[in-house]
Structure formats: C-alpha cells, structure tokens
Amino acid sequence: MEGKKTREEVEKSGMIDTWMKKHRLIYTGATKHPFILSIRDGTVDLEAFKTWLGQDYIFVRAFAPFVATVLIKAWKESDDCSDMEVILSGMASLNDEIAWFKSESTMWGVQLSEVVPQKANQDYCRFLESLMSPDVEYTVAITTFWAIEAVYQASFALCLEDGSKTPAELRETCRRWGNDGFGQYCNSLQKIANRRLGKTPDDVLTKAEVTLLRVLEHEVEFWNMSHGAA
Numbered sequence: 403m404e405g406k407k408t409r410e411e412v413e414k415s416g417m418i419d420t421w422m423k424k425h426r427l428i429y430t431g432a433t434k435h436p437f438i439l440s441i442r443d444g445t446v447d448l449e450a451f452k453t454w455l456g457q458d459y460i461f462v463r464a465f466a467p468f469v470a471t472v473l474i475k476a477w478k479e480s481d482d483c484s485d486m487e488v489i490l491s492g493m494a495s496l497n498d499e500i501a502w503f504k505s506e507s508t509m510w511g512v513q514l515s516e517v518v519p520q521k522a523n524q525d526y527c528r529f530l531e532s533l534m535s536p537d538v539e540y541t542v543a544i545t546t547f548w549a550i551e552a553v554y555q556a557s558f559a560l561c562l563e564d565g566s567k568t569p570a571e572l573r574e575t576c577r578r579w580g581n582d583g584f585g586q587y588c589n590s591l592q593k594i595a596n597r598r599l600g601k602t603p604d605d606v607l608t609k610a611e612v613t614l615l616r617v618l619e620h621e622v623e624f625w626n627m628s629h630g631a632a
C-alpha cells in the first residue's frame with residue numbers, strides 16, 4: 403500500500419516534483435491551456451495572440467521588479483552564493499524580453515503605449531507586488547519565481563515538439579521560452595527552490611505551496627484573458 407511520504411522521502415525526490423504530482427490538474431491547466439494548444443495545432447486566432455502580446459509586456463514590466471526583490475532576498479538570506487548568478491541571468495533575459503516585446507509589437511501593429519491592463523493582468527501584477535514585501539521569505543519568493551518561468555517554458559516548449567503545427571510567424575515567440583537554454587535556466591531555479599524547500603520550517607513550506615497554487619491559477623486566468631474566456 404502506498405502511504406503518505408515522510409518528509410525525508412519527499413526531500414530526496416524534491417518537493418517541487420511532489421507538488422507537481424499532487425497538483426497535476428492545475429499544472430496541466432496552466433501549461434496546456436487551450437490558447438497554447440491553439441498555437442500548437444495552428445488554429446490560433448491572431449487577434450488573441452496580439453492581446454496576449456500587449457498584456458504580457460505589461461506583466462513583464464511588473465515581473466522585473468519582483469525578480470529584483472528575489473535577488474535582494476538571495477543576497478541577504480541565501481546559503482549559496484551561486485543563487486545570485488542564476489537570478490541575475492534571469493534579470494538579463496527579462497531585459498532581452500522587454501526589448502523583444504517592443505520590436506515584436508511593432509511587427510504586429512500593437513501600440514504598447516495604448517494597451518490597457520485587463521483585470522486578470524492587474525490581479526496577477528497585484529499578487530506579484532504583495533510578494534515583493536521584505537516579509538516574504540526567500541524560499542517562498544524563489545519558488546514563485548521558478549513557477550512563473552516554468553509555466554512559460556513548459557507551455558511554449560509544447561508548441562515546438564515534433565508534430566506541432568505552430569505557424570511560422572509564431573515559432574520565434576515559442577523558441578523564446580521553449581528553447582533548451584531557457585529550460586536549463588528553469589532547472590537551475592527548480593534546484594534552488596528544492597534545496598531551500600528541503601530545509602524550511604513547515605509553516606514556510608505551506609506558504610510556498612499555497613503561493614505556487616496561486617501562480618498556477620493566475621497563469622490560467624492570464625491565458626483565459628487572451629483566449630476570450632475572461
């Protein structure tokens with residue numbers, strides 16, 4: 403009979419894997435959303451794609467300051483100085499991401515200065531802002547950071563798999579988050595999160611799990627917004 407895993411057993415395999423299995427349904431909802439599946443099968447509505455493009459630019463501008471607070475927490479609280487380098491590389495890729503959104507939006511005729519954040523985006527940005535507080539533990543923040551990046555990595559990697567019918571003009575977008583380098587960076591974040599979660603008190607562990615679930619819910623709402631289900 404398969405009983406509940408002891409904390410030691412969970413630590414060996416990594417808390418993230420355990421949570422991914424436990425919350426498989428919502429994780430799949432976030433990473434295999436109908437919007438992503440429509441890119442993958444080539445039926446994507448290009449207006450929906452443009453909506454996503456404009457809204458995500460606004461999100462990324464709020465995400466960068468959140469990552470800056472994760473960097474500060476790593477500097478103050480981390481037991482491993484290499485964490486900072488992984489987070490810094492994430493900040494550098496956000497810098498590229500912002501430049502990419504600007505050039506991509508010009509290509510698609512999306513005026514970024516005129517994009518009004520929709521409710522799901524506002525809610526997600528507000529949630530990020532609540533996590534920027536110095537009261538939020540590094541372990542909770544790094545787990546959140548990993549989850550946000552990992553959802554995009556898994557989603558867009560799906561659109562690049564063999565057999566996918568992703569339209570040629572969207573392949574570069576998919577490669578941005580679905581490429582192997584981004585996958586390795588997400589693995590590095592996951593390793594840090596697992597290391598921290600493996601030695602955190604139970605109350606912080608619970609906070610990290612609840613926050614992870616909130617991220618997955620926000621990601622689903624974010625895709626819904628672009629896919630016309632808002």
Ligand SMILES: Cc1ncc(CN)c(N)n1
Pocket residue numbers: 458461462465550551553554621624
């Ligand atoms: C909503 C959302 N989630 C994640 C990412 C990946 N940085 C993003 N750009 N936007």
